[in-house]
Amino acid sequence: MPDIKAALAENARAVDATLDQLLPLHNDVDTRLLEAIRYSTLSGGKRIRPFLVVSGAELFGVSRSFALRAAAAVEMVHCYSLIHDDLPAMDDDTLRRGMPTCHVKFDEPTAILAGDGLLTRAFEVLADPATHTDPRVRADLVVELAKAAGIDGMVGGQMLDLLAEHRELGMAEITRLQRMKTGALIAFSCEAGAILGKAGDGARHALRAYAHDLGLAFQIVDDLLDVEGDADVVGKATGKDERAGKATFVSLLGVERARSQSDMLARQAVEHLAVFDATADPLRALASFIVERTN
Amino acid sequence: MPDIKAALAENARAVDATLDQLLPLHNDVDTRLLEAIRYSTLSGGKRIRPFLVVSGAELFGVSRSFALRAAAAVEMVHCYSLIHDDLPAMDDDTLRRGMPTCHVKFDEPTAILAGDGLLTRAFEVLADPATHTDPRVRADLVVELAKAAGIDGMVGGQMLDLLAEHRELGMAEITRLQRMKTGALIAFSCEAGAILGKAGDGARHALRAYAHDLGLAFQIVDDLLDVEGDADVVGKATGKDERAGKATFVSLLGVERARSQSDMLARQAVEHLAVFDATADPLRALASFIVERTN
Numbered sequence A, B: 001m002p003d004i005k006a007a008l009a010e011n012a013r014a015v016d017a018t019l020d021q022l023l024p025l026h027n028d029v030d031t032r033l034l035e036a037i038r039y040s041t042l043s044g045g046k047r048i049r050p051f052l053v054v055s056g057a058e059l060f061g062v063s064r065s066f067a068l069r070a071a072a073a074v075e076m077v078h079c080y081s082l083i084h085d086d087l088p089a090m091d092d093d094t095l096r097r098g099m100p101t102c103h104v105k106f107d108e109p110t111a112i113l114a115g116d117g118l119l120t121r122a123f124e125v126l127a128d129p130a131t132h133t134d135p136r137v138r139a140d141l142v143v144e145l146a147k148a149a150g151i152d153g154m155v156g157g158q159m160l161d162l163l164a165e166h167r168e169l170g171m172a173e174i175t176r177l178q179r180m181k182t183g184a185l186i187a188f189s190c191e192a193g194a195i196l197g198k199a200g201d202g203a204r205h206a207l208r209a210y211a212h213d214l215g216l217a218f219q220i221v222d223d224l225l226d227v228e229g230d231a232d233v234v235g236k237a238t239g240k241d242e243r244a245g246k247a248t249f250v251s252l253l254g255v256e257r258a259r260s261q262s263d264m265l266a267r268q269a270v271e272h273l274a275v276f277d278a279t280a281d282p283l284r285a286l287a288s289f290i291v292e293r294t295n
Helices: A004-022 A032-041 A048-058 A064-086 A108-127 A135-149 A154-164 A171-196 A201-228 A249-253 A255-275 A278-292 B004-022 B032-041 B048-058 B064-086 B108-127 B135-149 B154-164 B171-196 B201-228 B249-253 B255-275 B278-292
Strands: none
Touching (some): A004 A048, A004 A064, A004 A278, A032 A108, A032 B154, A048 A201, A064 A135, A064 A171, A064 B108, A108 A135, A108 B064, A108 B108, A135 A171, A135 B108, A135 B135, A154 B032, A154 B108, A171 A249, A201 A249, A255 A278, B004 B048, B004 B064, B032 B064, B048 B064, B048 B171, B048 B201, B064 B108, B064 B135, B108 B135, B154 B171, B249 B255, B255 B278
């Protein structure tokens, strides 16, 4: 198995370099918007979604420069969603990755526009000829990312999450919420490599199954960290869900069962990768990393 | 010349039907997000941008169903920008098209997410095979819309507009602000038809020149309506720019020169269409309508 921490760090450097190049500061008077965008996008982070894109693309021999652009687009969408979710009208968070959130560091209108600009740029990057020679691949990437990020995916999931504060959710509803809010973008991250590599149905199906279990494991661990984590290590406020009276996997299952459930899901995720050779080892190692992480 | 009001109304009906079909209410418990999206998108409006898309596409014999989908995508982006611009943290508007704005009718988080969802859906619609058989055309539409709507276009323009409240802008800066905030999307609306129809450079250049002058005329009239218009007729609060101490074309030129400037630009816009036959008459009629409108 590869050293996953080293692999993640190496990948994060390459993704950050790509983001840096795709989000250049204009040599202009009004740099505030791009400063806010760069502040929230180039602020560290493990870059797990980009790692999935790049590792998935490697399975099909996709050009690394194509994969990195798609990875950067996914990260832009992830970062935009964090900026908007952190807004006072939404989750009202002041800390993210151990730093002031975008609207705290800049202001609310700048944060709203920074999110809008990032989301828009992500689609521009995917549709650009530099992301793939085949325009059908580029159009497919746009459609699938839009589905994952939109009304039936991330945006819809965040809406459900907000409504959840006023309702008691059961296991089926929490699972659906997670699948939309965080699972859909993780699934797209895995699928992007298959789209870029024009993979067959078998490989695509295996990756989708891996993504499904990985995404669920990821969310359960997130809920566990909110209960058990140290804010300094996690990099954002903890104990929020309980204070908000929100149902989570942990509130429904309890800490121990939630832990064993996430471990089981991670093992199951790896089993779906049986169709791939050692090229899929980074994806296998990531599954273990996800459930063992402390931030 | 065609009856422009009748042509606009007929086009608006077709665009509304397309939007209605592209933004269906799910038969589900959580319809709130889609209700907010439909409230802000299917609320009347002259549909000037969609009219530009459809009329531009007619110049090149583009299938009407393709043109209507592209037109709907542009209107989604326009409506998302209105929702976000109206937010308390931004322009803090309570009235739009004579109705409560999205965050007033629903709430702030719903309005933020409705805008995010609309923007995302627009790109999904453009990249979908139903919008054009040629994937290169679809990818091009995505790239050009993203450029028009993003950091160097609409989003960047709104940022400049917010910063303008704290600075004295001159004519060059106001013109640049307008070109980004409203001009870029109007230009894309004209260019979309050319992209869909794979138009040659000459036709594309003529349309771009038309869009440039039309967009500027449109904004000057908007500024005039803010000074001279009746809120009941305009459908939104008037006198805002002056109260905010914002420089506008009218504050810089005065009412009379602003009026003659917009008339001159509309005539000039029509002159750029000389390369087209009578098929361009709707675009010619629109230029006059733009400067004569009262809302």
